Amino acid sequence: MLKSPRLLLISVAASAIVGCMLAPEVRAQTADPATVKALIVRARQRFDERLNDYPSARFKDVRVMTDSPTGQLSLCGQVNARNQLGGYAGWQTFHFAIDPRFANDSLMMIPGDDSPCFGITVVPTDFSDQLKASS
Secondary structure (H helix, E strand, O other), X not given: OOHHHHHHHHHHHHHHHHHHHHHHHHHHHHOOHHHHHHHHHHHHHHHXXXXXXXXXXXXXXXXXXXXXXXXXXXXXXXEEOEOOOOOEOOOEEEEEEXXXXXXXXXXXXXXXOOOOOOOEEEEOOOOHHHHOOOO
C-alpha cells in the first residue's frame, strides 16, 4: 500500500520537471511578432473604448504572456488613467486576452498595483510605449 502513493508522487514530480523543461519551446513558438502586434492593436481599441481619457493613460511593465498549455496570448501590466474628475485614479493591473476560438477579447482591470500577472512571459520586452495612444 505504501508504494502506490510514492509511485504517484514520483510520477507527478517527473511530469512537473518535464513540463518545466518544455516551457522554453512553448515560449519560442508563441512569440510570433505579427500575433503580438495584432494583440497590441486590439488592446489599444479596448482601452480607447473603456478609459475616460485614453490619450492621457500611462502604462508600465506591460508584458506578453501565455497561459500554457493552451498557448493563448495576453497582455498584462499596469495602467494609470484619468477618472471622470480628470485626476489620475492610481495604478491598476490589467489583463487583456483574445480567445482565438471565438474571436472574442476581454479586458480586465484590477485596482491596486500589487496584483500579479499570471502565466509565462513570452516576450521579455516591455510594450508600455506601444500601448500609448497615437498623437
